[in-house]
Amino acid sequence: MVTTTPAALAPPKAPPVVARRLLTGYFAALGAVMAIWGARMPAVQAAAHLTAGRLALVLLAAAAGMVAGLHTGGRIAQRHGPAQLLTAPAVGLAAALAALGAGRTLPILIAAALVFGVTHGLLDVGVNVAAVRCQDAYGRSIMSSLHAGFSVGALFGAVAAAATAHTSHGRVFLIAGLTAAAVALLTASAVRSITALTPLRPHTQDTPEPSDPGHSRTGLWLLGALAAACLFGEGAAADWSAVHLHGLHSTAAVSAAAYALYSAAMATGRLAGDRLTTRYGAPALVRTGALLATAGLGTGLLVGTPWAALMGWACLGLGLSTTVPALITAAGRHGPRAVAAVTTTGYVGLLAGPAAIGALASLTGSLPVALALPALIAAAVAAASRHALENPR
Numbered sequence: 001m002v003t004t005t006p007a008a009l010a011p012p013k014a015p016p017v018v019a020r021r022l023l024t025g026y027f028a029a030l031g032a033v034m035a036i037w038g039a040r041m042p043a044v045q046a047a048a049h050l051t052a053g054r055l056a057l058v059l060l061a062a063a064a065g066m067v068a069g070l071h072t073g074g075r076i077a078q079r080h081g082p083a084q085l086l087t088a089p090a091v092g093l094a095a096a097l098a099a100l101g102a103g104r105t106l107p108i109l110i111a112a113a114l115v116f117g118v119t120h121g122l123l124d125v126g127v128n129v130a131a132v133r134c135q136d137a138y139g140r141s142i143m144s145s146l147h148a149g150f151s152v153g154a155l156f157g158a159v160a161a162a163a164t165a166h167t168s169h170g171r172v173f174l175i176a177g178l179t180a181a182a183v184a185l186l187t188a189s190a191v192r193s194i195t196a197l198t199p200l201r202p203h204t205q206d207t208p209e210p211s212d213p214g215h216s217r218t219g220l221w222l223l224g225a226l227a228a229a230c231l232f233g234e235g236a237a238a239d240w241s242a243v244h245l246h247g248l249h250s251t252a253a254v255s256a257a258a259y260a261l262y263s264a265a266m267a268t269g270r271l272a273g274d275r276l277t278t279r280y281g282a283p284a285l286v287r288t289g290a291l292l293a294t295a296g297l298g299t300g301l302l303v304g305t306p307w308a309a310l311m312g313w314a315c316l317g318l319g320l321s322t323t324v325p326a327l328i329t330a331a332g333r334h335g336p337r338a339v340a341a342v343t344t345t346g347y348v349g350l351l352a353g354p355a356a357i358g359a360l361a362s363l364t365g366s367l368p369v370a371l372a373l374p375a376l377i378a379a380a381v382a383a384a385s386r387h388a389l390e391n392p393r
Contacts, residue, residue, distance in 0.1 A: 016137040022190055023134055023146055026086065026127045028153030029180055030120075033097060035157030036176050037116075038238070043169035048104050061110045062117040063351050067344060069121020074340025076122075077129045082336070085126025086191045090184035092119035094177035101173025125340045132332035132339065141282075143325040144273025151267035151321075158260065220338055222388045223327050224345025229381050230323040231346045233293065233316055233374040235353030237262040240371060241313050247367055250306045261310055262317035269321025282326040283389040290382035293319030297375040301368045316374065323381065330389055 045055045073085050096116035103109040131146045164172050241258035269289070276285050293316045300312020324346065331342040353374070361370035 016134060018190065019130070019134045019137065020142060020146070022187060023127060023131055024149040025183070025187075026090070026123075027131075027146055027149035028156075029090070029183065030093075030123060030127065031150035031153030031155075032157035032160070033093060033176060033180060034120075035154040036161050036172065037097060037100065039158055039161030040169040040172060044100060044103070044109070047169065048106065048109055050106065050109075054106055057106070058109045058113045062113040062120075065114040065117025065119075066121040066124075066347065067117075069118040069123075070125055070340050070344040070347070071121075072118075073122040073125030074337040074344075077125055077336030077340065082126040082130040082133070083192050085122050086130065087184050087188040089119045089122035089126060091181045093123055094179075094181035094184070096177075097180075098174045098177035101170035101177075124343060125336070128328050128339050128343060129332070129336045132329065135329065135332075141274040141277040141329070143329050144270045144277060144322050147325045147328075148267050148270030148273070151263055151270055155260065155263045155267060158263070219388070220331065220334060220341055221345075222384065223331050224342045226381055226384060226388055227324060227327045227342050227346030228349030228352075229377045230320050230327075230349070232349035232353035232356075232377055233320050235350045236357055236371065236374040237313055237316060239354035240357055240367070244313075244367060244371060245306055245309055248304065248306045248309055254306060254310075258310055258313045262313045265314040265317035266321040269318045270325065273322040273325060277322065277326070282322075282329070283386045286323050286326050286385040286389060287382045289319040289322055290378045290385060291319070293378035294375045294382065297378070298372065301371055301375070304368065316378070319378065320381075323385075326389060 041055075044050075044058075048054075050058070069089075076084055092115060096112050096119055099112035100109065100116060103112050131143055134146070135142050161172070237259055241262060242255040245255035245258045246252075273285070280288075296315020296319060297312040300309045300315070303309075327342060327346075328339060331338045357367075357370045357373060360373060361367045364370060
């Protein structure tokens with residue numbers, strides 16, 4: 001008679017490399033979907049005959065849904081782990097993208113955008129909490145390379161959107177959605193087994209509150225503020241880099257290249273980020289990168305030529321490339337809900353940044369003056385990063 005012990009009944013341990021590849025794919029797909037949606041937004045507006053104000057309502061629905069998804073995702077991940085936040089939200093995000101492509105009236109677009117935002121928020125928490133687990137299993141820094149998947153995916157998504165510019169946006173959204181949903185369903189079993197076999201560090205799961213919870217909350221607020229500062233720069237690059245180059249009398253192609261160069265620089269920095277983090281430590285790397293972002297963008301604005309501006313946006317992307325991965329890693333020490341909280345606060349910067357720059361440009365009558373704001377905020381990141389990352393609690 002053969003006796004079976006609990007250890008014998010346990011499933012074999014999955015190699016962390018499998019989890020890493022799968023999560024890289026999830027990050028890349030999320031980046032590609034967001035890039036395709038953003039690049040073809042004018043087509044969505046034209047198809048539904050939306051004014052700028054009505055389009056703003058659609059974007060507001062997506063933003064509100066995302067905040068709700070991030071908040072809910074943190075609670076789900078804390079109680080059940082990230083497995084519940086990968087497959088189903090990925091399918092929901094794909095379906096919402098297809099619905100946004102088919103929508104021709106404001107109510108349908110608002111409903112689809114709300115679902116798009118909620119599922120994006122859930123998925124964002126899922127992949128980041130799973131990334132912390134995977135990094136723990138590796139025992140070394142891999143967060144930066146995982147986030148590089150998002151940057152590379154966004155770059156390819158933007159290229160795909162440009163290449164299909166003469167194809168109906170509804171067809172493009174449908175094909176992208178079907179592809180993303182099919183891949184998510186095909187990898188569902190792998191997601192469940194991998195997330196179960198790469199647990200978070202013991203002290204991050206349902207542990208008692210630290211002896212000084214007020215200090216812990218302060219530390220989390222600081223991490224969130226730094227994430228918002230970094231994503232403020234990303235929002236500035238996404239919405240204002242091309243406008244900046246256009247104002248310097250660049251051609252349409254050169255103006256469009258500004259964000260592509262920013263994205264490529266950010267992807268490059270993230271691909272090298274893990275090696276640099278291991279060698280120099282996250283606080284030193286984030287501080288040095290933020291100073292590069294400040295100096296590069298600031299110089300580009302002061303010189304005021306197209307090529308200087310392009311280099312400035314590239315320096316911003318390279319300099320801020322390792323900030324969010326480092327902040328997510330630090331937040332992961334507090335558990336899944338902390339990851340969600342820092343991510344939520346970070347997205348405030350992404351959403352508010354472009355509007356703040358536009359308001360400042362209107363007030364001062366100069367876009368370059370307004371664009372000094374992300375450079376100054378990057379300097380603040382450099383000043384605060386050491387305290388935030390060396391004292392995560």
